[in-house]
Amino acid sequence: MIEVRALSKRFGDKLAVDQLSFTVRPGQVTGFLGPNGAGKSTTMRMIVGLDRPSGGTATVGGRAYREHAAPLRQVGALLEAKSVHKGRTARSHLLALGQTHGIPASRVDEVLAAVGLEAVARRRAGGFSLGMGQRLGIAAALLGDPAAVILDEPVNGLDPDGVLWIRNLLKALAAEGRTVLVSSHLMSEMAVTAEHLVIIGKGRLLADTTVDDLIARVAVGTVLVRTPEATSLRDALAAGGATVTSAEPGLLSVRGASAARIGDLASRHGIALHELTPRRASLEEAYMDLTREAVEYK
Amino acid sequence: MITFPRVVRAEWTKLVSLRSTWITLGTASVLAVGLAGAIGYGVHRSVEGGDPPPGLPEAVSAAFLPIDFFVLVFGVFGVLQMTGEYGSGLIRATLTAVPRRWPVTAAKAVVQAAVTLPVMAVTVLGSFLVCQAFLRDEGASLGDPGVPGAIVGATISPVLVGLIGLGVGTAVRHTAGAITTLVAALFVIPVLLGPALPGEMERNVMKYVPTVAGQAMYSVGGGGQPFDTLSPGASAAVMVAWVALLLAGGVSLLLRRDA
Numbered sequence: 356m357i358e359v360r361a362l363s364k365r366f367g368d369k370l371a372v373d374q375l376s377f378t379v380r381p382g383q384v385t386g387f388l389g390p391n392g393a394g395k396s397t398t399m400r401m402i403v404g405l406d407r408p409s410g411g412t413a414t415v416g417g418r419a420y421r422e423h424a425a426p427l428r429q430v431g432a433l434l435e436a437k438s439v440h441k442g443r444t445a446r447s448h449l450l451a452l453g454q455t456h457g458i459p460a461s462r463v464d465e466v467l468a469a470v471g472l473e474a475v476a477r478r479r480a481g482g483f484s485l486g487m488g489q490r491l492g493i494a495a496a497l498l499g500d501p502a503a504v505i506l507d508e509p510v511n512g513l514d515p516d517g518v519l520w521i522r523n524l525l526k527a528l529a530a531e532g533r534t535v536l537v538s539s540h541l542m543s544e545m546a547v548t549a550e551h552l553v554i555i556g557k558g559r560l561l562a563d564t565t566v567d568d569l570i571a572r573v574a575v576g577t578v579l580v581r582t583p584e585a586t587s588l589r590d591a592l593a594a595g596g597a598t599v600t601s602a603e604p605g606l607l608s609v610r611g612a613s614a615a616r617i618g619d620l621a622s623r624h625g626i627a628l629h630e631l632t633p634r635r636a637s638l639e640e641a642y643m644d645l646t647r648e649a650v651e652y653k
Numbered sequence: 654m655i656t657f658p659r660v661v662r663a664e665w666t667k668l669v670s671l672r673s674t675w676i677t678l679g680t681a682s683v684l685a686v687g688l689a690g691a692i693g694y695g696v697h698r699s700v701e702g703g704d705p706p707p708g709l710p711e712a713v714s715a716a717f718l719p720i721d722f723f724v725l726v727f728g729v730f731g732v733l734q735m736t737g738e739y740g741s742g743l744i745r746a747t748l749t750a751v752p753r754r755w756p757v758t759a760a761k762a763v764v765q766a767a768v769t770l771p772v773m774a775v776t777v778l779g780s781f782l783v784c785q786a787f788l789r790d791e792g793a794s795l796g797d798p799g800v801p802g803a804i805v806g807a808t809i810s811p812v813l814v815g816l817i818g819l820g821v822g823t824a825v826r827h828t829a830g831a832i833t834t835l836v837a838a839l840f841v842i843p844v845l846l847g848p849a850l851p852g853e854m855e856r857n858v859m860k861y862v863p864t865v866a867g868q869a870m871y872s873v874g875g876g877g878q879p880f881d882t883l884s885p886g887a888s889a890a891v892m893v894a895w896v897a898l899l900l901a902g903g904v905s906l907l908l909r910r911d912a
Contacts, residue, residue: 404752405745406911421752424654430749438746440671440737447670448743454663455655455750495746 356381356534357402357430357503361411364397364558371397373558374411379536379551381502384529386549386566387538390646394558395538396434399507402536403432415503427456427499433492433506441481445472445491448480453498466494471520485512493524503534510544522548542642556646569641578614580607580621581630588617588626595620657756664760668734668768678769681726682776688719689780693787700791710874712793713800716784717807717871720777724814724867727769728835731818734761735903736828748912755904758823762816762900769812777807777871799873806870806885813892814839814867820899824906839864856881866891 357379364372372394379385389395400406402413404421412419415429423429439448449463467476470490475483480491489509496504506525510518525548529535539545545552545566552569554562562569582588585607589599597612609617614633621628668674692715700706707715735758738744751757781804785792793800818835825831843864847855859865860883869888883891 400911403749405748407909426655426752427750432749434745434749435742438742438744440667440741440743442671442673443667444670447666448746451663451666451670452746452750454666455660457654457656457659 356416357505357536358414359398359402359411360413362398362401362408362413363410364394364401364406365409371558372401372408375555375558375560376411377553377560377563379503379534379553381534382529382532383550384525384535384537384548385551385553386545387536387553387555388542388545388642389538389540389555389561391540393540393555393646395540395555396507397558398555399432399434399505399536399538402505403430403434405434425456425499427452427458428501429499430503430505431496431499431501432504433489433496433509435507437480437488437492438495439480439483439488439491442479444477444479445483445494446476448491449495449498452495456499458498462498462500466497469497470494486514486517489513489517493521501533503536504528506535506537508538508540510539518544542639546638554642554645561645566638569638576610577634578609578612578617579630579632579634580609580617580628581605582607582621582626582628584626587624588621591620591624591626592617655751655753655756657760660751660756660760661763663750664757664764665767668761668764674768677726677730678772681723682772682779685719685723685776686779686783689716689784690787692716692718693784693792697788697791706791707788709793709797709799710872712785712788712791713781713803713871713873715788716781716793717777717803719780720807720811720871721868724811724864725836725839727773727811727815728818728821728839729832730769731765731815731820732822732825732831732835733828734765734819735822736826736831739826740828744912754907758819758900758904758907762819765815765819766812769815770808773808773811777804780807802885803871803873806872806889809889810867810870810892813889813896814863816896817863817899820896820901820903823900823903860888861891863892863895866895 360376362372362375363370375398387395397406401408402415402420404419415423420426420430446463446467449466450460453463464473467473470493472487472490472494475487480488483491489512493509496506509521513521525535525537537548549566551565552562553560580588583605585601585605589601589607592599592609592612595612598610600608602608614631618628618631696707696715738747747757748754785794795801821835822831825834843862846862847859850858860869860881865882866888869882870885870892872882882888
């Protein structure tokens with residue numbers, strides 16, 4: 356379990372993370388979403404003690420990360436892709452990290468096999484592709500068999516096979532009862548991987564919700580109506596309790612009335628319709644709406 | 654569980670698993686011995702040409718002249734132990750594994766000393782013997798007064814400069830900036846400091862400058878410096894103080910800053 360309480364981080368006069376509070380529970384994949392620059396990476400770095408918070412706390416399993424006697428057994432983190440010296444082999448890199456905790460070489464070989472790098476284990480990491488580097492980073496995160504896993508944009512730069520592999524890995528880790536926090540700026544990626552979502556913008560919490568809730572929230576779709584008598588129709592719809600907005604002359608966007616009801620109403624008032632299109636907002640749009648509001652709010 | 658011996662073990666693995674470690678130290682060692690031989694040969698030829706034969710201090714300092722410059726190699730080697738981690742991004746993995754941080758620099762210091770000390774012992778002994786062999790009858794021998802001490806001093810002095818480099822690298826973090834700082838501290842400041850200080854003060858200050866104290870550790874009978882130096886033992890204490898100061902300064906910044 357990862358608990359973030361009123362966490363803040365100030366860089367100069369810019370507030371990168373602002374009074375952020377959320378809890379990441381074990382046994383499910385929690386997606387950490389926000390536009391680029393929202394403060395996701397900074398928050399993750401504060402959880403593992405790389406950045407010092409300007410205010411608030413982040414705890415892992417009940418204590419600050421650095422207070423743990425064996426932190427790699429608490430949290431495995433993939434923060435930025437290449438955190439490897441180019442001249443060192445993949446195996447030596449992991450061996451050195453593991454030795455700080457007395458993790459045996461056999462465990463190093465185990466995680467190298469788990470991420471599919473056993474064939475290149477003794478090759479120098481400088482020659483690794485982006486995808487191989489990402490896999491090595493994930494091997495490092497898994498090294499301590501940690502209770503929680505934190506991955507910052509793990510699918511960045513991966514080919515479709517790699518993306519699918521990460522998705523399945525995240526689900527498997529959560530199914531084993533681990534706490535999994537994975538960041539992304541893409542809702543589409545999180546929609547298929549995560550069960551819970553923490554969405555932030557400009558360092559502030561925008562939503563702490565389940566994917567199902569978010570879908571329910573946006574299931575209220577809109578209907579696009581094109582008509583030469585927009586004003587009359589709008590009045591009629593508004594009288595019926597629907598919300599109407601207009602993006603351009605002759606085009607109405609109606610919320611709170613079905614396409615059938617709008618058609619019937621138009622027919623009763625003798626209004627001609629040129630187009631009647633039910634639109635269901637996607638998760639992506641709901642996310643865009645949420646984050647856009649945050650940007651405008653500032 | 655993290656223990657200090659385990660962090661030392663990890664840093665040992667890091668150091669010995671880099672090819673550049675062996676290339677740097679090996680090349681420096683071979684060059685130092687080779688140059689010591691060349692210098693011995695040169696001195697021998699000028700004696701044959703009618704120059705007065707070197708005394709014991711000159712014969713010893715001829716062998717260790719290359720060491721004066723190879724301390725820079727060791728200093729840069731020390732700098733890279735830390736800045737290499739920042740440059741590659743490895744520092745994030747390192748400090749996530751050891752979030753209390755100070756054991757990382759402390760373990761690097763232990764491992765670096767453990768690797769560079771035997772390398773220097775072989776290099777210094779080789780330099781001395783090769784140089785004296787070329788000097789033939791004018792050369793010093795291992796049994797001459799002050800020579801064993803000078804050999805020990807020449808072995809330890811570059812190791813200490815390496816640790817100064819580690820401290821500078823921990824504080825400055827960026828390779829280019831840290832190397833510039835180190836070169837300025839070791840070679841530029843001593844050259845400028847002398848003329849900048851009034852005579853009396855110059856005599857009192859210069860002997861505490863790392864480069865001067867470092868060279869005094871392996872000179873016999875003052876080694877012909879243009880200014881006062883401390884005894885080899887006192888110079889070693891000054892060097893250890895510089896190492897402690899710079900490592901402590903580097904670590905206090907490491908603890909305070911975001912990684």
